[in-house]
Amino acid sequence: MEPGDFSEGVISNEASVVNLPLIWNTHTIAGETLPSEGYATFRLEVTTADTENILGLQVPVMFSANKLWVDDRLIAQSGEVGIDQSTSIPQKHPRVVYFSPESSSFTITLQISNYHHVDGGILDPVILGTSDNIxxxxxxxxxxxxxxxxxxxxxxxxxxxxxxxxxxxxxxxxxxxxxxxxxxxxxxxxxxxxxxxxxxxxxxxxxxxxxxxxxxxxxxxxxxxxxxxxxxxxxxxxxxxxxxxxxxxxxxxxxxxxxxxxxxxxxxxxxxxxxxxxxxxxxxxxxxxxxxxxxxxxxxxxxxxxxxxxxxxxxxxxxxxxxxxxxxxxxxxxxxxxxxxxxxxxLDLSKSLANDLAQLNSDLEAKVEARTNQLQQSNKKLKELNVKLKNMALVDGLTNIPNRRQFDDYFKEQMELCAKEKAPVSILFLDIDYFKKYNDWYGHQKGDECLQQVAQELDKQISSLPGGLVSRYGGEEFVGLIPRLNQEEAERVARDINKQIEQLEIAHHTSPVSKYVTLSIGLYTTVPDKQMDLNSVLKQADEALYQAKALGRNQVASKTGTGNVVPFQPKEERS
Structure with a gap:
């Protein structure tokens, strides 16, 4: 029923007074409980002495569609009120509406239909009041x-x-x-x-x-x-x-x-x-x-x-x-x-741990610093030891000049370098004359001193030359290498060495060739190539030394490329 039906006097015989809010299926009429599905119209006549203020209605959620009129004016609607499930459309739209009554008396009409929820009707009250209060x-x-x-x-x-x-x-x-x-x-x-x-x-x-x-x-x-x-x-x-x-x-x-x-x-x-x-x-x-x-x-x-x-x-x-x-x-x-x-x-635990960690870090820094100093000292000693070991490996312990191992490495290096540059290399084999007799006469200690003096003089003469190197080859025998000198220049150096050793005036009373210690020198000069055998070069110099000894010692013999040996100090010319 709509507001117009009431003005026309169309009122259902089943109308009765009810208290709101009301869930239908908790209400009885004539001893029978109402069903949850159906539709109903509620009408309330309101009389107020205040006609100047705007009034308001707070309309809650209803089950499950509703329309609300004040007098003949529709002021609120949620869904579509119908007489069956096909015409009733539920919605869940609570709202607040405001209206101005035309007189001190007005009528509120509310239609509700429910065909979708297990409860039908109004669960929460509709609140009427002034617009400000609402x-x-x-x-x-x-x-x-x-x-x-x-x-x-x-x-x-x-x-x-x-x-x-x-x-x-x-x-x-x-x-x-x-x-x-x-x-x-x-x-x-x-x-x-x-x-x-x-x-x-x-x-x-x-x-x-x-x-x-x-x-x-x-x-x-x-x-x-x-x-x-x-x-x-x-x-x-x-x-x-x-x-x-x-x-x-x-x-x-x-x-x-x-x-x-x-x-x-x-x-x-x-x-x-x-x-x-x-x-x-x-x-x-x-x-x-x-x-x-x-x-x-x-x-x-x-x-x-x-x-x-x-x-x-x-x-x-x-x-x-x-x-x-x-x-x-x-x-x-x-x-x-x-x-x-x-x-x-x-946070308290973190602070405590941070303090403990700071203390540990402080102690650790001191320990690390002390340990670092120890390691630095150890490294220093290790470096010194490495230098000593290197010297022991490459330097002759008695004469303190390069040993044969160092010479072999240097010899190979210079041969490869001179082969690239096509420069000459000179090899000198130097042997102290009658050194066994010297040892037998003067003793081994004097023999060692003799080797040391000869070695130092050879090192002075040969190592002063660019790229020159002399080493102890074994016993009383020495070997020298002089790069980038031609044969004539190398021969002059060999003669100077022979002369300087004798001028050391190391007494040698048992020597048949001189009253002083002398040298026999074998020289071989060649321009190497990449295919040249290193041992053959040493062999050539060794053969020249053999010839120098065979010719009477205390002289220089040079091996030429033709295989001839050229002596430079014949025995009859020696003083």
């Missing part, structure tokens, strides 16, 4: 609901972040999800922000999302409690909550509201069981020695109380109070105190 009351509700939703969203994001970065404490992650789910469901109650954001959303879809989010609270809260109290809680109960929630979610997804809402009461009973289980876990946790257990205990107990209040309102079909999100907020505050306390302990 607006102030509505804004307070909107602000409060917005603050709660914003707080839950921020808490959810924060705790999920903690859970991601602190994998050892996964209850942060589950609690963050719980906060986000609670924030989402709070969009579906009160002023129903969800339908304001999405005004064209299907009523069935919005209702499914509402109840799926409701069912998801239980397993998430159970996992939070399980992770907070591992020793006191039971894993099997957490698994049961997950299974029950999944079953109800699937039932909600694949059936319509008139079906899945019939089973809602059993889920509320299950929630009461979960609350009892949580209280048992909390009672067991009191035996722990953690000081923060009291913060968690207070927060969870308060949360359980808000859950029981909401469940009681559902059972008693009272107007929605929706205090559960407030319980979540209070629990977030308590959990934040726990986190702050743990963080404070962590």
């Amino acid at each position: 607006h102030a009351s509505h804004m307070m509700e909107v602000i409060f609901q917005s603050v709660i939703i914003g707080f839950l969203v921020l808490a959810g994001i924060y705790h999920i972040g903690l859970g991601v970065f602190r994998r050892t404490e996964p209850y942060f992650y589950y609690f963050g999800l719980l906060c986000l789910v609670a924030a989402f469901r709070y969009l579906m109650v009160g002023d129903v922000f969800f339908t304001k954001f999405f005004p064209n959303v299907d009523w069935e879809l919005a209702n499914k999302l509402d109840y799926i989010s409701l069912y998801s609270h239980v397993p998430l809260l159970s996992m939070v409690i399980y992770r907070l109290y591992l020793k006191e809680s039971y894993r099997w109960f957490t698994i049961i909550t997950i299974i029950v929630a999944v079953i109800y979610d699937l039932l909600t997804i694949f059936t319509e509201a008139k079906v899945y809402l019939l089973f809602e009461v059993y889920f509320h009973l299950f929630m009461i069981i979960c609350v009892c289980y949580s209280l048992i876990v909390l009672a067991r946790s009191l035996r722990s020695k953690h000081a923060e257990r009291y913060y968690l205990l207070i927060g969870i107990v308060f949360l359980m109380i808000t859950i029981l209040i909401d469940i009681s309102a559902e059972f008693l079909r009272l107007p929605d109070v929706d205090v559960y999100p407030i319980g979540i907020v209070f629990f977030v505050i308590c959990l934040s105190l726990v986190i702050s306390r743990r963080l404070s302990k962590s």
